[in-house]
Amino acid sequence: MQIGEFSELSGVSIKTLRYYEEVGLLPAPNRTKSGYRDYSNQLLGRLQFIKNAKAVGFSLREIREILFYRERGEIPCSHVNSLLQKHFEECQRKIRELEEAKDTILVLITRAKRLKPADCNAESICHLV
Amino acid sequence: MQIGEFSELSGVSIKTLRYYEEVGLLPAPNRTKSGYRDYSNQLLGRLQFIKNAKAVGFSLREIREILFYRERGEIPCSHVNSLLQKHFEECQRKIRELEEAKDTILVLITRAKRLKPADCNAESICHLV
DNA sequence: CTTGACTCTCCATTTACTGGAGGGTTTATA
DNA sequence: TATAAACCCTCCAGTAAATGGAGAGTCAAG
Known part of the structure; x- marks a missing residue:
């Protein structure tokens, strides 16, 4: 096709x-x-x-590596296992970061509701952030 | 300095x-x-x-925009507000995605523990993934 | 006077694609 | 038979947000 x-x-x-x-x-x-x-x-x-x-x-490079293992007739299990471990930790780290960012944004949004544009002053670049 | x-x-x-x-x-x-x-x-x-x-x-481009508002003497409040909204949703979306990925990885890791390399077969590229 | 720690600019590379230019091919329709 | 639409091709450039390195200039201490 x-x-x-x-x-x-x-x-x-x-x-x-x-x-x-x-x-x-x-x-x-x-x-x-x-x-x-x-x-x-x-x-x-x-x-x-x-x-x-x-x-x-997995990154494309990592995926390619696994495929290459396969093509050489080798079994990539332990390699894949450690990649899985790595990405699991990576996931957790990113989630924590995002949760933090989300909380911060929520605070900012809440604060924004209480403020009027008139409260803006020139000293801070933008008091919302 | x-x-x-x-x-x-x-x-x-x-x-x-x-x-x-x-x-x-x-x-x-x-x-x-x-x-x-x-x-x-x-x-x-x-x-x-x-x-x-x-x-x-915020992306560097977005940050620059806010700075430009400031330099033109304008107040970027409503602009910043909508950006905050947007990034809040973005955060939630990414967190959901990562949670899903994390769950999948967990399943794969658990499964990997039960399997022996000998169970690998050539048909699938890597049965762990 | 030279050594080491700074600094400068400019260029290339990274990831995982996406967009577009400029051109060839295939198929349906007039 | 002409032609238009819908495919397909390669090649080049650009994206975000830096990072790495080459090659060269500067500054202070010993």
């Missing part, structure tokens, strides 16, 4: 598919005699793997 | 200070006759504002 259909099926944009190919996440597909990419259904699995891995926070 | 000291005091790296100047977040400071930047304490306030705004998720 050509790239448009493949993009529809996989939910990955045409631009991104070509990009993934360029950076080595997807193998170069066959071409029709006019040069169009001709994808096989098989690749959908690989793309799903990439999407799953991305969803848990 | 020169850039190194200013960087220490503000907690913003030298590189970043020069970058902020380049993109218009900081005014170009005076220079010594040998061309070194010569910062005044005054700028610390502006930098603190930038750090606060960044901490609640």
Whole structure:
């Protein structure tokens, strides 16, 4: 199938598919005699793997590494395990940061309701922040 | 004071200070006759504002806009208010996403404990993900 | 007078794409 | 047969927010 259909099926944009190919996440597909990419259904699995891995926070570089393990016939389990651990901690850290930011914003919004623009003074850049 | 000291005091790296100047977040400071930047304490306030705004998720572009309002003598309150609203929602959205990712990772880690590498098969790229 | 710690500018790189220019191909319709 | 719409191609540039490094100038101490 050509790239448009493949993009529809996989939910990955045409631009991104070509990009993934360029950076080595997807193998170069066959071409029709006019040069169009001709994808096989098989690749959908690989793309799903990439999407799953991305969803848990893996970078494209990390995903490519896992794929390379596979291609060399090695089993990436322990590597993947430590990545999972790392991203779990990363997730927690980011969530904490965001919770803090959210709380701060809430305070600012609440304070903003009590203030009138007339209270603005030139000294502070913006007293809301 | 020169850039190194200013960087220490503000907690913003030298590189970043020069970058902020380049993109218009900081005014170009005076220079010594040998061309070194010569910062005044005054700028610390502006930098603190930038750090606060960044901490609640404002982009540098948004921060610059607020600063520009100020420089034109306008009061950016309602603008800032809508930005706060926007970033509050953004925060919530990101937190939800991260919670989901975290849960997924937990499931994967738990599953990984039950599996032995021997269970790996070639069909799936990595059954952990 | 030289060594080390500063500083300067300019350029390249990072991530994960996205947008656009300029052009070829295929298919349906007039 | 012409042509228009809807595909597809490659290549180049740009995004955000810095960071890293090269190569060179400056300043203070020993």
